[in-house]
Amino acid sequence: MPPLVTIICPVRNEEDHISECIESLLDQTFDIKDMEILIVDGLSDDRTREVVQGFQSKYKNIKLLDNPHRIVPSALNIGIKASSGKFILRMDGHAKAAQDYVEKCIEALKRNGAECVGGPITTFNHSRTGQAISLAMSSPFGVGNSGFRTNNERECFVDSLAFPAYKREVFEKFGLFDEELVRCQDDEFNFRIRKDGGKVLLSPAIRSWYYARSSFKDVWRQYFGYGYWKVRLLQKHFRMMQARHFVPAIFVASLISSMTLTLLMRPAFWLFLLILSSYLVASLSAAILTWRCNRQVSFFRLLTSFYVLHFSYGTGFLWGLIRFAPRWFMKK
Numbered sequence: 001m002p003p004l005v006t007i008i009c010p011v012r013n014e015e016d017h018i019s020e021c022i023e024s025l026l027d028q029t030f031d032i033k034d035m036e037i038l039i040v041d042g043l044s045d046d047r048t049r050e051v052v053q054g055f056q057s058k059y060k061n062i063k064l065l066d067n068p069h070r071i072v073p074s075a076l077n078i079g080i081k082a083s084s085g086k087f088i089l090r091m092d093g094h095a096k097a098a099q100d101y102v103e104k105c106i107e108a109l110k111r112n113g114a115e116c117v118g119g120p121i122t123t124f125n126h127s128r129t130g131q132a133i134s135l136a137m138s139s140p141f142g143v144g145n146s147g148f149r150t151n152n153e154r155e156c157f158v159d160s161l162a163f164p165a166y167k168r169e170v171f172e173k174f175g176l177f178d179e180e181l182v183r184c185q186d187d188e189f190n191f192r193i194r195k196d197g198g199k200v201l202l203s204p205a206i207r208s209w210y211y212a213r214s215s216f217k218d219v220w221r222q223y224f225g226y227g228y229w230k231v232r233l234l235q236k237h238f239r240m241m242q243a244r245h246f247v248p249a250i251f252v253a254s255l256i257s258s259m260t261l262t263l264l265m266r267p268a269f270w271l272f273l274l275i276l277s278s279y280l281v282a283s284l285s286a287a288i289l290t291w292r293c294n295r296q297v298s299f300f301r302l303l304t305s306f307y308v309l310h311f312s313y314g315t316g317f318l319w320g321l322i323r324f325a326p327r328w329f330m331k332k
Contacts, residue, residue: 003061004034005102006085010067010075011052012042014093017211018051024096026059030103037062038079039093042070048093073177073185080171089165091208095121097163098207105165108203115170115198116190118161119206120148127214132301133308134212135294141286142309144244148202158202159240160190162210170198178236183229191240216304220312227316231324248314249321251279283307 007025011018018039025037039052041064052064065082067075080088087106091097098104101119108117123134136142148161164186174192177185190200213219227249234241254275261268287303294302 002084002086003036004085005030005036005087005089005106006079006083007035007037007089007091007102008076008079008083009037009039009091009093010042010072010079011039011044011048011093012067012070013044013046013048015044015047015051017094017096018048019055020096021091021093022052022055022062024099024101025091026055027099028097028102029100030106032059032061035061035102036084038065038082039063040065040067040075040079042067042075069179071179071182073179073181076185077176077179080176083168086168087165088168088171089163091163092210094211095163096209098209101206101208104203104206108201108206109165109167112201113199114157114201115193116161116164116166116200117203117206118148118164118201119203119208121162121208121210123210123212125212125214128298129216129301130212130214131297133214133216133219133305135290135297135302136305136309137212139286139290139306141283141290142306144247145242146244153204155201155203155205157199159194159200159242160187161200161202162186163208164190164200165206181229181232183225184233187240188233188237191237195237195239216308219305220308223309223312224316224319227313227318228320228323230317231320232327235324235327246317248310249317250314251275252311252314253318283310 009021022037026032028035039062041049041052043066049064052062056062056064065078067078076090087109089102089105105117108114123137125131125134148158170193174189174196178188181188194200213222230245255272258268258272258275262272283303283306287299287306291297291299291302
């Protein structure tokens, strides 16, 4: 008999975390005989493949697939095409699942008729900088009203999720992930579901943990990419955009514009100063409130994390507006 559940895990160069991820999937309350785990590797050049092959030698339900395109949406589509399960779940190589993760996902899919279910993620890291980044990524000031990052208590319908579970027929109905979108492909896919009247459910009973980046350089690159590809998503589905998607770009653009005007009109300096000082007051206030409940984290690193998240995303969005400008005049 085919497995009831397929878990797809896109990876590339995840030797530091892939063992913990796979172990969390093997240690489920759900019967392992009813699961297949597909590790879809983007041609890693570290020890990721070697680690996965070590698990393969012990567990026949673990398969290693190649992803020559090296991007997440391609990995997901390769996994979906190779899957056999009635339910298809996603987990990432730099994350790990709670022991009842699979069980709770299947229960939620059967219980309420939602096409996609998932839960809040707990973001963490063991390094000092990574801990600060994790805290900023779990803060409404850091990431806005992103439900799966900030809502840990209330079941509700949301626009998108991390590490979701789907019924197989969802892909038969809506197709696969958009491989043009290097990032934000899950947002786009879930929007297609919601546009057709489907539901995306966040359940606090479904738990997972996500390793945040360990350096400001890495998180800058990550959020710059989010902002950059959000522009292409805007062009494809304007209706899915929310206020939080525009705020960092508007802030960065306002700073640049007012600073440029200062060269032409001296009074514009006061506008620049007003925008910058307002943000500094808001970020300091948010950092103080967050740090008071998490004093083991460096306050300076926490404050810097907010700056990195906002400026990288905003800059990425503005660069995307420039790079994708010709696409406004082309078909989606």
